Amino acid sequence: MAKEKKFVEAITSRDEDFAQWYTDVVSKAALCDYSGVKGCMVYLPNGYAIWEKIQADLDKRFKETGVENVYLPVLIPESLLEKEKDHIEGFAPEVAWVTMGGNEPLQERMCIRPTSETLFCEHWSRTVQSYRDLPKVWNQWCSVLRWEKTTRPFLRSREFLWQEGHTIHATYEEAEERTILMQKVYRDFIQESLAIPLIAGKKTESEKFAGAEDTYTVEALMHDGKALQAATSHFFGSGFADAFGINYLDKNNELHSVYETSWGLSTRMIGGIIMVHGDDSGLVMPPRIAPIQTRVIPIAQHKEGVLEKAAELMGTLKAAGYSVNIDDSDKSPGWKFSEQEMLGIPTRIEIGPKDIENNQVVVVRRDTREKIVVSMDEITDRLGDILETIQKDMFDRAKKFLDEHIDTAVAMEEMISKFQAKGGFIKAMWCGCEECEEAIKAETGGASSRCIPAEQEHLSDTCIYCGKPAKHMVYWGKSY
RNA sequence: CGAAGUGUGGCUCAGUUUGGUAGAGCGCUACGUUCGGGACGUAGAGGCCGCAGGUUCGAAUCCUGUCACUUCGACCA
Numbered sequence: 001m002a003k004e005k006k007f008v009e010a011i012t013s014r015d016e017d018f019a020q021w022y023t024d025v026v027s028k029a030a031l032c033d034y035s036g037v038k039g040c041m042v043y044l045p046n047g048y049a050i051w052e053k054i055q056a057d058l059d060k061r062f063k064e065t066g067v068e069n070v071y072l073p074v075l076i077p078e079s080l081l082e083k084e085k086d087h088i089e090g091f092a093p094e095v096a097w098v099t100m101g102g103n104e105p106l107q108e109r110m111c112i113r114p115t116s117e118t119l120f121c122e123h124w125s126r127t128v129q130s131y132r133d134l135p136k137v138w139n140q141w142c143s144v145l146r147w148e149k150t151t152r153p154f155l156r157s158r159e160f161l162w163q164e165g166h167t168i169h170a171t172y173e174e175a176e177e178r179t180i181l182m183q184k185v186y187r188d189f190i191q192e193s194l195a196i197p198l199i200a201g202k203k204t205e206s207e208k209f210a211g212a213e214d215t216y217t218v219e220a221l222m223h224d225g226k227a228l229q230a231a232t233s234h235f236f237g238s239g240f241a242d243a244f245g246i247n248y249l250d251k252n253n254e255l256h257s258v259y260e261t262s263w264g265l266s267t268r269m270i271g272g273i274i275m276v277h278g279d280d281s282g283l284v285m286p287p288r289i290a291p292i293q294t295r296v297i298p299i300a301q302h303k304e305g306v307l308e309k310a311a312e313l314m315g316t317l318k319a320a321g322y323s324v325n326i327d328d329s330d331k332s333p334g335w336k337f338s339e340q341e342m343l344g345i346p347t348r349i350e351i352g353p354k355d356i357e358n359n360q361v362v363v364v365r366r367d368t369r370e371k372i373v374v375s376m377d378e379i380t381d382r383l384g385d386i387l388e389t390i391q392k393d394m395f396d397r398a399k400k401f402l403d404e405h406i407d408t409a410v411a412m413e414e415m416i417s418k419f420q421a422k423g424g425f426i427k428a429m430w431c432g433c434e435e436c437e438e439a440i441k442a443e444t445g446g447a448s449s450r451c452i453p454a455e456q457e458h459l460s461d462t463c464i465y466c467g468k469p470a471k472h473m474v475y476w477g478k479s480y
Numbered sequence: 481c482g483a484a485g486u487g488u489g490g491c492u493c494a495g496u497u498u499g500g501u502a503g504a505g506c507g508c509u510a511c512g513u514u515c516g517g518g519a520c521g522u523a524g525a526g527g528c529c530g531c532a533g534g535u536u537c538g539a540a541u542c543c544u545g546u547c548a549c550u551u552c553g554a555c556c557a
Contacts (some may be wrong), residue, residue: 010518019551020551023550034548034549034550035546036547036549037548038548038549090556093556094555094556115557144557146557148555149481149482149554149555149556150551150552150553150554150556152554155557156556156557161557162557209557228557229557230557231557232557255519264557266557267557268557269557297516298515299515299516300514300515300516301515301517302514302515330515331515331518331519332514332515332517332518332519333515333516333517333518334515334516334517334518334519335517335518335519336517336518337516337517337518338517338518339518341517350516352515352516354516355516362516374546431536452496460535480557
């Protein structure tokens with residue numbers, strides 16, 4: 001990637017200190033603020049607007065597959081959380097407890113939901129009786145709380161916003177199909193709307209969700225070469241159903257367990273957008289998910305007619321369906337350009353006396369800074385084309401970066417040197433045992449198994465670590 | 481939870497070693513001049529120095545405790 005000209009000193013260079021760059025972008029783009037409680041953040045208008053766009057897009061996609069939205073309580077009694085063994089073991093270390101109601105100690109303490117499988121199960125165990133009650137394909141938009149030790153804005157906060165879908169089905173096959181379908185929904189959404197290319201597959205035994213039989217994941221690669229688990233879809237089999245007693249009578253009056261799934265995507269995805277697309281000038285929003293698609297910046301706005309013409313342009317664009325705003329503050333133009341760039345608004349439209357004279361405007365792309373002179377008469381059509389081009393180019397650039405950071409290895413020395421050179425994903429064969437998985441992580445300096453892709457390649461016959469017969473080809477990488 | 485660091489106007493920090501009337505830059509407000517890549521002048525507003533104790537004639541500064549945040553590790557969407 002070409003060295004970018006840097007206009008603003010307030011943002012640390014991305015290649016100099018990626019972690020600091022990330023924090024600077026979050027703060028300069030006014031996405032969130034820290035609060036008085038560690039790991040609980042204030043979502044500012046710019047940040048929350050992105051979440052609202054994600055919600056709207058994803059919710060529409062969910063509903064096209066038959067999902068219905070619900071809302072369940074924020075509190076889970078301890079006895080309920082404990083019903084499924086693997087689940088409680090997985091979450092116990094990071095739940096927060098409520099022990100008092102007013103001034104009275106509670107008879108039973110309750111945790112603030114870290115996830116809601118147990119609540120959905122409890123509800124269904126009381127209400128599902130017949131095959132006619134199935135399937136249930138539900139989702140809730142809410143926040144959950146996990147007492148993380150180390151927190152970072154969006155990437156790992158204690159309270160975070162997400163959606164969690166929960167479904168139950170009469171058959172194993174139908175539930176498995178739903179699990180895979182939701183992985184596809186996430187994959188399409190993230191690639192099409194967020195312009196973030198992915199690798200997809202199943203998690204290994206050790207990386208699976210607590211209580212799941214299978215976890216399907218989509219993984220993105222950040223600009224620093226680290227992987228981000230973007231969304232997961234879990235297949236539970238009938239484990240939870242049996243633990244909670246969710247049974248139904250089929251047409252032959254025979255009693256059966258239901259099969260269950262759950263799937264989620266969180267505000268962590270906002271961190272992903274920043275780390276995939278952002279640059280040294282700040283945030284770069286993919287046009288389809290950008291809360292504001294273009295910002296009108298008047299040049300020499302004190303001159304006769306400039307502000308009026310700029311306002312008129314904004315009105316025209318609004319009427320054409322664009323999400324647009326104007327910066328008519330008395331800041332200098334240069335300041336406004338930098339501001340628009342830090343916020344990641346995909347385009348800006350400069351309009352000054354020269355433009356008005358020539359019946360034109362100057363559209364500037366955020367991603368490339370390319371200046372495009374457009375006739376005032378064509379702007380409503382051309383802007384849409386430009387935004388679509390940006391969307392496509394952003395995906396293509398990210399895809400090229402991803403492809404350049406996927407490598408293969410058949411021997412440990414090869415894997416270690418390749419991984420340590422530039423991070424990214426390394427494809428390598430694996431025998432399927434947890435000991436090798438851990439050893440690979442330790443010896444490479446942090447490359448954990450990210451997923452087992454559906455499209456398997458045969459790189460060699462043996463596990464890269466122990467040399468025993470290989471079962472899977474796995475993507476390995478350092479994870480956020 | 482281990483290790484390190486930091487809390488002083490909205491922000492970034494100086495002042496703490498050696499106790500003596502709270503500082504700078506940026507930002508903010510008003511007015512004027514500017515305006516195609518973070519313009520400038522003039523005049524202003526704004527802080528019981530994270531919190532609680534203690535030592536002292538006197539504490540941002542020394543002592544004790546406590547809370548929070550940041551970064552790095554182990555755990556995790």
